Amino acid sequence: MPSTQTLVQVIKAELKSAGLSYAQLARQLGLSESSVKRMFASGGEMPLSRVDEICRVLRTDFAELAGRVAEQRPELRELTLAQERAVVADPRLLLVAICCLSQWSFEQIVEHYSISPAEATRCLAQLDRLGVLELRPQNRYKLLVAKTLRWRPQGPVMNFFRDRVMHDFFAGGFDGEGELITLVHGQLSPAAARELVERLRQLAEDFARQHLQQQKLSEAEKRQYTLVMGMRSWLFEGFRQLQKPRRLTRTASSRS
Known part of the structure; x- marks a missing residue:
């Protein structure tokens, strides 16, 4: 910047x-x-x-x-494998880390969750040692990672969410106010796919900005939302088994 x-x-x-x-x-x-x-x-x-x-x-x-x-230090956009392992090893530490990524204050954390002030302080100190944030007097902190931190795709945190969280998330009806679920399948060139991925990243950053801008609203005016996005080159296994073998394109030399 x-x-x-x-x-x-x-x-x-x-x-x-x-x-x-x-x-x-x-x-x-x-x-x-x-x-x-x-x-x-x-x-x-x-x-x-x-x-x-x-x-x-x-x-x-x-x-x-x-x-x-x-x-000012450049914001980290990805943690090391060791950092992720340490964060996910303690559920309370992971919760406090997620709260800090959402810019929650120390007071908000202990008010909303069954975490004592001593436990919250311990977690903040550990996140400071891990380089996730810089702990300041009176349990204030400065994030050293980006709000749109990218968890490692096959790392400890994403594996935790796959095993423990994803089913709970997708079990919802996605039919409430401000909720949406959609599934789109198609064929794209790699260049077009990269362009779409970049636009999705921008959307995630917009979500993060909206969150920060609305911090001043009262708790009664806000609701918890979670945005999950994913895009990969993939076809459901059950459909893949029904695919016909691809025919090889004959070259000019093979036809002569």
């Missing part, structure tokens, strides 16, 4: 930590809320003079923000 974009992300994080909305920041800066939103939007412009003004509102300085930009 370019340094300018990273700076904007750091400022957004600081605003969230300070509990300042765009509307409140706009009033402090003497701007309209729409102007502030454009400034923080992708491709928006934020001159250094404006950064200085935002620093004043946040009661910090540019040097401190610049230091935090320098601390």
Whole structure:
């Protein structure tokens, strides 16, 4: 991510930590809320003079923000085999890891699940040692992995979900509000398949962005959703057994 974009992300994080909305920041800066939103939007412009003004509102300085930009590490998009084995070996650790990927606070975790504060703290500390997150004072944390973390296709976590979770997930009717299940089969060129896979990745990232943007909503306004996507070159075994043997295309030399 370019340094300018990273700076904007750091400022957004600081605003969230300070509990300042765009509307409140706009009033402090003497701007309209729409102007502030454009400034923080992708491709928006934020001159250094404006950064200085935002620093004043946040009661910090540019040097401190610049230091935090320098601390930014590229997000990991895949864990090592050893990391996955450690995460899946302890069901409570796996639960806390999934909650952290969803940006849940420490307080939300202990409120929603039968996990004591001591257990939750232990899990966060272990995830810190594993390099999944950076644990900060008062059980705050910074994720070191992408929200759209890719679990290894044949790794310990995906095998756990295949063995223990998939049946439970697909047993639902998928007929509730905001629910969908569909199955599409067809023949594509490898290039077209790669293009579709990339679009599916973008959809997963959009799901993650929507989740983060709606963190400020109350619990009564939200419901738990899980998005599962898969695409592979495959034909059901029962159908494959009914296929006729493919005829070999005769070449010009064999016909002569």
